[in-house]
Amino acid sequence: MKNWILSLAMLAGLLLSSLLSSTPTYALDTAVESNDGQFLPVETAYRMTPRIDGDELLMQWDIADGYYLYGHRFKASVVAGGQPHKLALKLPQGKHKQDEYFGDVEVYYHQVIARLPLPDGGPFTLKLSSQGCADAGLCYPPNHRLYRVDSASGSVMRIDAPDAVVTDSAPAPAESGRASAPVEVFSLQQLLAMAALAFAGGLILNLMPCVFPVLALKAISLLESSDSTAGERRMHGLVYTAGVVCSFMLVAGVLVVLRASGQELGWGYQLQSPWFVAALVYLFFLMGLSFSGVIELGAGLAGVGQGLVEKGGLSGSFFTGVLAVVVASPCTAPFMGASLGFALTQPMAIALTVFLALALGMATPFLLLSIVPGLGRLLPRPGNWMVTLKEVMAFPMYLTGIWLLWVLGRQAGINAAMLVLIGCLLIAVAVYFWKRPVRWQRGLALVASLGAVFVLTTTSPLSEPVPVLSAARDDGSAFPLTADGDALRYSPDRLASLRSDGGPVFLNVTADWCITCKANEKVALGTDTIKNAMAAQHIRYMKADWTNRDAEVSRLLARYKRSGVPLYVFFPGDGKAEVVLPQLLSKEKVLTAFQAGQGS
Known part of the structure; x- marks a missing residue:
């Protein structure tokens, strides 16, 4: 009975701990670099x-x-x-x-x-x-x-x-x-415009690949309640919306307070914490096991997770909303960059208003399905096919966990990734023995689960992220990348030097945990069309990596009033005005920016 309360408390702790994780301030970052502890x-x-x-x-x-x-x-x-x-x-x-x-x-x-x-x-x-x-x-x-x-x-x-x-x-x-x-x-019209952009960004966020696993959760939850009364479906939609809104308000409130104290933070910054990424690996691994039918979460051992949704109660709907916000953090939908960048420079009340619009936009599709009778009747009747659907949806959960493990390896090194894999093995051992009736076997399951927590919270590889390995060289020359063509590592001095010689520069501000960034590199920046265009126009390609905390990249984002990645800026050279590209790229958009910049 109390499992769902414990589960929600633990998930809220995951959200809050990610927000309060040790993120150094602008001043502290620079103080460390100066090796001087006597600053006033x-x-x-x-x-x-x-x-x-x-x-x-x-x-x-x-x-x-x-x-x-x-x-x-x-x-x-x-x-x-x-x-x-x-x-x-x-x-x-x-x-x-x-x-x-x-x-x-x-x-x-x-x-x-x-x-x-x-x-x-x-x-x-x-x-x-x-x-x-x-x-x-x-x-x-x-x-x-x-x-x-x-x-x-x-x-x-x-x-x-x-x-x-x-x-x-x-x-x-x-x-x-x-x-x-x-x-x-500052006008009311400006606030309404930014809120409208945030609402549209929230709607589109449902279609982003980082939120896809949660779409499975929402779909199954709706299907399981398709024969319930209209009032019950409406209540599920409202409670799901409450979960989304509460989570966004928690994120926004802590984010605004920490930024006011001088910390350089932005949307998705919690994924710069290896601990948070490792915790998400555990979470998606557990949900994958549940979807596969290996375990039934919601009783005892693994109460955090899918069990809340499978119960079909209001707690499951609320949890689905919370989880949607957690996994949405690596993604930035169109319109979100401008609206959140605006919000994080405003007083608390205005910032929360914009984040509320974002939350309502994200919750609207599920809410409409639950409160509009005509839309609800379009859903198929429950049946055995739902079991197959749930089992198939386990694979996106595992895939998300694998991707997050790759991000962790890039952040904290191969040793950290290995330790988290050991933690996943301990979780599997705990799950296996927990279903056994013998008391000592359940005790072994408890020891294994505590071992997984120990791996997550006490190992040094997670506490000291290693520099992200990159194919960009520091000597100013370009080095071939596997997918992105030639790139220079970003620094303010290097960018200023490149711009001062009058040549064009394309700046890509990215992060390994940003799915939107990786998708843009796949469909646009990494294609032969864009590489050939850069070569033909002698455009230097520069990357600023925000996978781990980086004060210089944070200041770069703030300069363009962005709360997170991706950010794409084309500097045409010869004193011409720079061109800021949209957050979702295509080859045509990049080529158009090249033409507009060269012709401005």
């Missing part, structure tokens, strides 16, 4: 003091020696009339610097004072953003501060909440002075 906290390195001076708000940053702030990373937003208005600050002349990541920029040492015209009216909320680095090599993530400004009393008070939403009657500050830039107003 960001609030100490950059002390900001605001004050009102006449009709202007002055913001003075006192910068510690050896540290600097980027001029172009200063941003100010004032909440007025219920909407945030992004404004350009008035800044003094800075010092020119050739930066590794941003090129030719202005920076400020020691002290800088920014000015902002005060609006007429009552108090308002001001959000300030800045970013800086240390000369020794550490770069901090963007720092955000909120202030409550009352020009009448002359007070400026810092607000502790990172994303407070305040509605004011004060109008937006008018543009004044040459330093002011056009105001970018």
Whole structure:
């Protein structure tokens, strides 16, 4: 009776542990590379003091020696009339610097004072953003501060909440002075447009190959309840939707909070954790055994898994929704990139709204089948053929487990993959002896299952991912790849160098665990048509690999407002505008981008 509760708790733990796994911040990544543990906290390195001076708000940053702030990373937003208005600050002349990541920029040492015209009216909320680095090599993530400004009393008070939403009657500050830039107003129409894109992305996510095994779960669940009442089917659809929505809200909430703390995260980043990938291998192996009829999950030993669905109860529908979100993490459907990239740069409420639209889009097909009588009647009557269907659907489960094992080998090495295979063997031993009536045999099954957990949680190969083996060389030359043609390993310096010589460059931001990325390489980038086109137009092919955590690749994605991979950018060269390609590629789309870039 309580097995399904334990199962849901364990699966929720899998989701939460993947989100809270040790993902280093932008600053920590760079600090490790600099081999210097004496860096100051960001609030100490950059002390900001605001004050009102006449009709202007002055913001003075006192910068510690050896540290600097980027001029172009200063941003100010004032909440007025219920909407945030992004404004350009008035800044003094800075010092020119050739930066590794941003090129030719202005920076400020020691002290800088920014000015902002005060609006007429009552108090308002001001959000300030800045970013800086240390000369020794550490770069901090963007720092955000909120202030409550009352020009009448002359007070400026810092607000502790990172994303407070305040509605004011004060109008937006008018543009004044040459330093002011056009105001970018966040509108309800923009939010609705992004939510619509997310909803469409959620719909398409059901068709992506990474979600295919869950489609089998949903289909069998519907078929088994096809002779139930309309009210029961409707309840199953609503509970499944609740499972999808709750899981997405959990992922989104933790993701937004961690990003606000400075961590470089994006959609699907939990698959950068070898532990999470190994846990998914176990999960799909267990579900494959269940679909094959080897075990009946839902009692005792392997309560996490398909047993919840096979019970046909509401818990099974909820679990199916949760599992759909878990296995969808390697995939990025069309429209998802722009909408999620937008969401992860917004306050919590707006981000959750976009993720809610994504969740509802993913849940809609199953929900419609369960609540629309006409669609439900299209399903065939239950019969013995369902047993055959379930057994056939075991093979996608095994195939998914094999693919995840390959990803694990790429992430953490062959030793880690071998240990997880040993864990799967221990699971098989546990399953075999658990069905035996003799007590000592059940005890052996328990020992084997604990051994599988031990392999997953305590082995060092899973804790220290090895660098991903790649056919791209570090010396700047191209080396033949098995499927992708010639590629250069991405680095900001190498990309800047290639662009500076005026030649075209095609950048592929990918990951081994991204099924969408691999499909695009198979149908487009790895074909002779694209290889020949690159050779004919002298296009250099560069790869940025996000299989494991990589701060440089995370910053690259953030620069293009993407929450995850894939990302494809074509730089035509000779100063022409870059072309960002869609997330689902075809040969025609890539060739069109080449032509558009060369002709721009």
